[in-house]
Amino acid sequence: MVIAANVTKYFGGFLALKDVSFEINKGEIVGCLGQNGAGKTTLMRILTSYLPATSGKVTIGGKDVSKDSLAVRKKIGYLPETPPLYPNMKVHDYLKFSAELKDVPRKNQNKQIDKVLEECNITDISDKTIRVLSKGYRQRVGIAQAIINDPDLLILDEPTSGLDPIQILQVRRLIKSLRHERTVILSTHILSEIEQIAQRVLILRAGKVIVDETLEALLNSNPLLRDRGVDSELLQKKTEIGFRNEGKGFVLTLEEVFVRLHSQGLKEKDE
């Protein structure tokens, strides 16, 4: 579904992405993880054809993102980090405008709008002006916009950023419900989000992909984690306060994996 081959992006002299390569199959839910500034948003923007890569190639559904961008954009739904909403518009009007721009056939537009309103559980606010909505509702309207054209690929850039815990749970539940038969790429720096939603993890650091594995493989068999026994004392303490112990010994959380990978990277850099 998505193939990125040696994608590099410079902003002037600043290297934002370096030789990023990966393949994502149809129906996969991939979490793109990294600290702020790791290159996640740049990668998302290249995938959506908003930004051109300096070098390398990205194809989505067999079509080149830079050469055939209009065809690619028909296949994707994208929620940028800041939901792209017009505060003066009513929710229904905004979705109608999105449907028109996303080539939803005129006769299906109202049906499609009703469908996404229901999927995102925002039917009750469809007549409200976006300006008066809470952040959680705005995020859901942003997601509704992203799925209005029933895309094959859904790209969500930090979809729960800035939400309160209840809104986070609601949005996560919504994303989980949307993943059927869709390929989803989700960027976040909230690690538990990936654990709960994704099947596969791409970890970016300083513009490079440092991990590309299934979530299961990353949590259980990454070489960096072979020393998990070393921290048994710490893990024991963590277990006491509710961390997971899955019967096969202690299982590190994704947070711990990430911190280790990151600190190892910094060590390598120092050396």
Added chain:
Amino acid sequence: MNKIFSIAKKELAGLFKSPMAYILLILTISIFNIFFFMIINENREASLRDVFKVMEFLFLFIIPILTMKIFSEEKSTGTMEFLMTTPTTNTAIVLGKYLGSLIFVSLIVGMTIVYYFIIEYFGQPDRWEIFAGYIGVWLEGAFFVSVGMLTSSWTRNQILSAISSYVILFLLYFSISFVKYFEGPVEKFIQYVSTMSHSENFGIGLITIGDIVYYLSGIFICIILTRLSIENRLNS
């Protein structure tokens, strides 16, 4: 084509959902009305020639306020990313936005047609001269909108966008005043570039191909430059 109209419709709806459109309309028409009655009272002739001059001069101040948010606002709120990741060509985005503001300016011009009926009622105006004058004012407004849209595509700051428009429009409008300091090709160039040298012809009932080409090519160049400007986002 449908997308151009969708974007234009959204632009217009956006204008009328904020107080800006009403303030601009009321302010503009009030000022036009005051000048219309002052000029008619002073000149005592059934002509709108001087009224057109005032309208064009006021467009210099009004249009940058109207156009400053066209792209600047989309950039600052992040909706530019939404527009440009939908299957919509950049040309359609630019044309849709241009059309939205052009309809608004056309509405302002259209509301002044009542002046024609007033002078027609009281006198015997030269209908062709008035028709040509309206074409000239509308073309001038259309050109100013394209300049305003271009400067709006340069920055996410609406004030900067308006200031850039003022600088360009004032240079275009008043450049004729500096023509006496130059001679030869520079003099001819300044004369050609100045909007005043072209709008005056329309005011006296003269519609020439050269003047129409001047405005249409100005609009075309601004639209192309706006397209290039939005394409070059974050690309450096």
